[in-house]
């Protein structure tokens with residue numbers, strides 16, 4: 001295996017080290033920006049106040065909680081049907097520091113081994129800020145990192161290989177003994193693996209001995225090609241255990257480095273106590289469904305011994321361990337590995353029209369539209385929705401409220417002191433008894449869809465052979481349009497005559513527009529918007545990839561930003577309310593958009 005190659009320095013607005021790696025397996029020389037080459041005086045950032053992972057660290061804790069509360073209130077304030085809902089103060093974390101059971105750090109490769117360091121990426125960039133000590137890490141994590149640094153950086157081969165270091169520990173919640181798993185992540189050619197494993201085994205012996213109070217295991221995560229994601233490759237146990245045995249809420253969990261697990265287990269237990277109070281002692285033994293279940297952290301912790309537990313998650317490895325965790329807790333449980341867009345039919349089959357209770361805990365992007373539709377149709381008696389992203393939580397709750405649920409509470413919890421992250425638990429119940437009785441058979445497995453509009457466009461569900469006299473639309477389009485204009489004909493389309501556009505407002509460089517069209521075809525409209533150089537945001541066919549990416553990332557746009565407000569056909573007028581998520585996105589009152 002070749003050592004990491006030459007370091008080349010260049011000067012531009014900032015100083016960078018252009019680190020060129022000769023990857024003999026690929027047969028090419030690859031160059032990439034790796035790290036800032038900084039003046040000696042600030043090479044090391046020892047205090048947390050400069051660490052990019054903890055932007056609130058300089059604020060008193062009460063002020064941090066206040067800011068998080070404001071963040072949640074702002075997200076819900078954008079939705080008219082929830083804007084007035086009272087949001088209580090954020091539940092503080094049981095510990096302000098030393099709460100994180102996991103470290104994920106980037107290696108800064110340097111020519112001189114004694115200088116090589118670990119750090120974090122700066123927000124929104126690939127520059128690495130060196131971090132020697134992190135107060136947010138649990139002491140067991142810091143112990144491991146402290147012992148690992150010199151061992152890793154004096155082994156030339158491992159130092160060359162390792163791009164990221166991942167350390168996960170039981171952090172005061174061991175099911176048996178305190179333990180940690182270290183994963184070294186990088187790229188390697190097939191024929192270099194044996195040598196790498198031999199070095200890793202030697203490092204493990206020294207590390208385990210140095211951390212004498214802790215049981216330490218070592219894994220490698222082997223990728224075929226460079227990746228900017230931690231744990232992107234194949235996980236391999238070099239020495240020790242494949243998972244940690246963790247205890248949460250009086251249940252034991254097997255947690256591998258590759259599955260999601262909350263980083264603040266004391267805060268997780270506080271949320272579980274609240275969830276438990278809502279679920280109560282369910283004498284009718286309704287099934288408990290755990291969507292986005294991971295290794296079963298919520299469902300396995302909270303299900304009663306004789307309750308049927310159903311869980312789904314996209315990760316097969318997590319589902320395998322969820323099954324294992326439920327079996328060891330002697331629960332009557334079934335899990336399914338499936339993307340949320342495909343889990344509904346399996347769940348509907350298992351539930352077979354029965355009343356049930358739901359816990360849902362999706363990733364930042366929120367629940368898929370298919371999952372919301374499934375929940376809306378099958379109507380669980382209560383929904384406990386835990387989310388790390390208030391904007392997508394508010395968006396999904398707005399959609400669920402349209403299905404006859406009532407919002408009982410929104411409670412923010414601080415899982416990550418010093419950061420700007422906030423976790424929120426929302427509780428919904430079913431609004432009235434009549435809705436419950438319509439649950440049965442309400443969900444029909446989706447056959448081939450019969451749509452008038454393209455997927456992602458909303459509006460009146462018109463029968464396609466009706467002659468349309470006029471239609472009216474609102475859209476959020478890329479860029480700033482003129483205040484009034486006409487959509488040009490799209491090339492290659494026969495199309496109709498003039499289509500008038502009026503700009504209602506600008507939103508962060510984009511425009512909310514209203515269109516009066518003598519047509520119902522969203523496809524033609526979308527093509528015309530593109531020909532006008534202001535494509536509809538979120539349009540997968542005629543949209544602008546970059547603008548779509550930014551809208552998805554910063555405004556959580558998960559659909560096409562095009563809605564048909566009204567259709568006139570055969571003397572009738574068909575209208576459809578603008579969805580709440582649209583109003584929030586466009587920041588306009590409903591009456592303006594629909595007027």
Ligand SMILES: C[S@@+](CC[C@H](N)C(=O)[O-])C[C@H]1O[C@@H](n2cnc3c(N)ncnc32)[C@H](O)[C@@H]1O
Pocket residue numbers: 260261262291292293294295296297298312313314315318338339340341361362363364
């Ligand atoms: C915030 S984590 C919650 C996991 C678990 N409830 C816990 O607390 O440990 C979100 C989970 O959603 C899963 N996930 C992400 N995208 C998904 C998708 N498209 N379909 C189904 N599950 C998905 C991830 O694998 C992850 O386990």
